[in-house]
Amino acid sequence: MCGIAGIIRRGDPGNIGEEMTSMLRSLKHRGPDSTGFAVYGLPEKDQYVMRFKVAEQEDIGKGFDIHEQIKDRRATVNSRLKELGVEILSEEEATDYAFRYTLRYDGDLRRMADYIEDIDDAEIMSLGEGLELIKDLGDADVVSEQYGLGNFNGSHAIGHTRMATESDVDIRSAHPYWAYPFNDVSVVHNGQLTNYWKWRRTMEHRGHRFMSHCDSELIAVYLADKMDNNIGLEEAMTDSLDELDGVFTYVVATSDKLGMAKDVMAAKPMVIYESDDFIALASEEVSIRKIFDHDIDTFDPYEGEVRVWEL
Amino acid sequence: MGTVDKSFEAGLHTEQLRGRTQQTFFSATEEENFTYPYNAFEVDRAKKGEFDAQDLETSEINLKIRSLMEEGCGHIVVKNPRAKHSIGVGILNRLTLDFEGSLGYFGCGLIDGPNIHISGRVGWSFGENMMAGTVVIEKNAGSTFGAAIRGGDLVCKGDVGSRTGIDMKGGTIIVGGRQARFLDS
Structure with a gap:
């Protein structure tokens, strides 16, 4: 159910x-x-929104050295994006392990997604012009507050x-x-x-x-x-x-x-x-x-x- | 002594089949057919009670209906049920019950006797295992409408969902609108 x-x-x-x-x-x-x-905002021209995570919530509680690893993984994401010629317009930290980037890119999306998800525990939640996909453990109030969804126009x-x-x-x-x-x-x-x-x-x-x-x-x-x-x-x-x-x-x-x-x-x-x-x-x-x-x-x-x- | 006589002597033929709603074991002379055998409340249909269910939980609404019946109200009006689940269940009483709004899932299940009117819509499994009484719904009903009913009349003026009257053993379901495909064939 x-x-x-x-x-x-x-x-x-x-x-x-x-x-x-x-x-x-x-x-x-x-x-x-x-x-x-999955909320659909008002898309801006030539701009993608990417939501991704680099660790699970439970890893944060028990993973050894996890905060350092998260930093490394995020740095790898950034460097791989640069390598593919992706322009990062903004970076936001929704939680310790989940991020929201806005990007400009005109290449192959599948190749880019594969290259990012090749990094340990990295998963792209969503990639799109309007779509932003937010998911986490907890009920609607917890997740909505954590990711600041209370005021999302779309x-x-x-x-x-x-x-x-x-x-x-x-x-x-x-x-x-x-x-x-x-x-x-x-x-x-x-x-x-x-x-x-x-x-x-x-x-x-x-x-x-x-x-x-x-x-x-x-x-x-x-x-x-x-x-x-x-x-x-x-x-x-x-x-x-x-x-x-x-x-x-x-x-x-x-x-x-x-x-x-x-x-x-x-x-x-x-x-x-x-x-x-x-x-x-x-x-x-x-x-x-x-x-x-x-x-x-x-x-x-x-x-x-x-x-x-x-x- | 023949086998048949023996069985009479053993008292095997003294059992009386009874039942108010399901089949034909109805006898107008029997007092039991006109009284409610359960712990029913004595109610006066002319005495009206009403309340607003806007901020009440499911169990609070059901207890409120019960306490009004205890006070002798034979006509209860529930305002703003707002599609909450499991409302109006287990009413084993003569009662006129009006819902001004819609009910959620499993509404008015296990009822025996009341006359219910719903001005809105009902969710799935409405009137499950109904024994007797009448229900009129002004708008649509969800899936498994009148599941396993054994008696009474269930009327939906709008459309009904899939599996209407599944496991139905008696009673009548009348639908004014569209119904699921398997009923067409």
Whole structure:
């Protein structure tokens, strides 16, 4: 049991950081292990935002000499970026081990991502023009405060509260997942995939990278593989209903779209509110009601349903 | 003595089948069919009680409904339930209950007797294991609507989700809107 949520503000960007925090706060009972946000800010021209970590939270508590190692790893990241000709515009320290860089780069993103993740324990959470992906252990309030999300303006967002059932409780197994190496694509998932290993092997043969043993990462990789073959988001999501096995409901966001898919057994919940300029979806209606004062109409999608909204 | 006679002598035919809602063992002369056998409250339908559930937790709302019934209220109005889960469960009483708003998951489960009206929407597994009574929902319902109900009437004026009436043993579910695909076929 996990909680997932998504919001779109059409044509009227607002404080989605605060809204998503209050949505996830009310889903805490669905999973208190970790919380993740994928928020889409207002992109600046020719500029990428990269969020990455160089250590796990638990390493900080017990790792020998970890603070020195973190410094070294970060210095290596910086020097490798320079080596590739990436211009670092700004550096921010969100926590001791997670950083936010803004970059200017016109080369191959996959090559750059691979080169950075080659460093010990370095993982790129997200890389994109608008997307910023934030995930850590703790509930929505803890993570939101730690990463200063209370005041984040943007157009759309997805979020996740996790109850770990298939893999460890750490940052690398937390949602959302970035669909490496496609900029601005992220996924959150509630459910279990039963043909994970079959697909993981297939995907590894095709050269995709897995950072965790979390089955939800497969959805991100699966969609990335489809996009690699120039298959559109909606079509890829429809294919996933046949090709992925298990019970699942997942939400995907790209720079200009947000979509949801529900498996044919419809065992994982989803409630949707839809109006002309605002769309909100979540595992439970309490979550949607947190951001509305007035009464609203909501509905459940059916089994095997895929919906994609454009911004 | 034949085997049949022996069984009568042994008292094997004295059992009376009874039940108010599920099947046909209904006899108008039996007092039991018109009284609530559980620890039901004596309520007066003309006596109205209402409260605002905006800042109350699930258990506080359910206890509040119970305490109003104890006071003899036969008509209870709950304002602003705001889609909280497990509200209005386990009501084994005659009662008119109005919710002004929406309910979350597992609303009004395990009920026997009340007449409920909901002006909003309900989440999944609404009215699970309902024994008797009537429920009218003005908007949509979630998945597994009326799961395992054994009696009573469940009316949803809007759409219902997947697996409506799963494991249903009796009673009636009436849907005004769309329903999941398996009910079409």
